[in-house]
Amino acid sequence: GAVVSQHPSWVICKSGTSVKIECRSLDFQATTMFWYRQFPKQSLMLMATSNEGSKATYEQGVEKDKFLINHASLTLSTLTVTSAHPEDSSFYICSANRDSYEQYFGPGTRLTVT
Amino acid sequence: QKEVEQDPGPLSVPEGAIVSLNCTYSNSAFQYFMWYRQYSRKGPELLMYTYSSGNKEDGRFTAQVDKSSKYISLFIRDSQPSDSATYLCAMSGAGGTSYGKLTFGQGTILTVHP
Numbered sequence: 001g002a003v004v005s006q007h008p009s010w011v012i013c014k015s016g017t018s019v020k021i022e023c024r025s026l027d028f029q030a031t032t033m034f035w036y037r038q039f040p041k042q043s044l045m046l047m048a049t050s051n052e053g054s055k056a057t058y059e060q061g062v063e064k065d066k067f068l069i070n071h072a073s074l075t076l077s078t079l080t081v082t083s084a085h086p087e088d089s090s091f092y093i094c095s096a097n098r099d100s101y102e103q104y105f106g107p108g109t110r111l112t113v114t
Numbered sequence: 115q116k117e118v119e120q121d122p123g124p125l126s127v128p129e130g131a132i133v134s135l136n137c138t139y140s141n142s143a144f145q146y147f148m149w150y151r152q153y154s155r156k157g158p159e160l161l162m163y164t165y166s167s168g169n170k171e172d173g174r175f176t177a178q179v180d181k182s183s184k185y186i187s188l189f190i191r192d193s194q195p196s197d198s199a200t201y202l203c204a205m206s207g208a209g210g211t212s213y214g215k216l217t218f219g220q221g222t223i224l225t226v227h228p
Contacts, residue, residue, distance in 0.1 A: 004157075006157075032214050034214065034215070034216075042220075043202060043218045043219065043220050043221050044158070044202070044216075044218050046215060046216070049214070049215065091155070093157050093158070095157075095216075097214045101146040101148075101163070101165075101206055101214060102148075102160065102163050103148070103160070103204075103214060103216060104160055105150070105157035105158045105159070105160075106157050107156055107157045108155070108156060108157045110155065
């Protein structure tokens with residue numbers, strides 16, 4: 001199967017600081033990547049769609065200035081949580097489409113803001 | 115009403131049992147149907163991927179899609195303790211702004227007892 005990696009897997013930061021999360025497709029090129037957020041015992045919530053070489057498309061209610069997304073290449077997308085607050089603490093997961101509509105997920109990044 | 119409904123369970127079965135997991139949906143535009151398995155604190159793993167109506171089998175797993183009833187199923191034969199996880203159904207429309215955007219069910223928590 002296709003492999004998607006995320007880094008870091010776990011991060012703790014202080015309130016007011018920014019955190020960058022990387023998402024990489026290791027064995028395929030992905031023109032489109034997606035960023036999700038998941039709270040405990042809940043399903044995944046799509047935050048934004050990241051397209052290589054263009055601006056991300058954000059879902060309704062997601063602050064684009066707070067969650068900065070950059071899709072610099074066909075194998076790398078980054079999510080930066082700016083001026084993080086405790087309510088931003090969550091499990092962030094990226095995914096990428098390999099062929100057609102098969103979508104593969106990264107292992108997730110657990111963010112804790114203190 | 116949610117676009118995708120999935121019984122969250124929890125579902126508990128003995129080892130070797132046949133497990134049936136189901137989702138219903140309301141959006142007739144959905145064309146692509148997926149089942150993911152998610153272990154605690156991990157990203158979802160793609161198990162099955164089906165386009166339109168029909169059946170698909172892969173080892174112990176069988177996915178069924180009935181678009182006329184807006185109903186999809188995942189069957190697990192000879193269930194193992196290692197199958198204990200949360201199972202998420204997901205679906206997507208075809209092309210345009212819907213490309214790759216998955217709508218998830220709530221997830222069903224499955225426990226297989228030795």
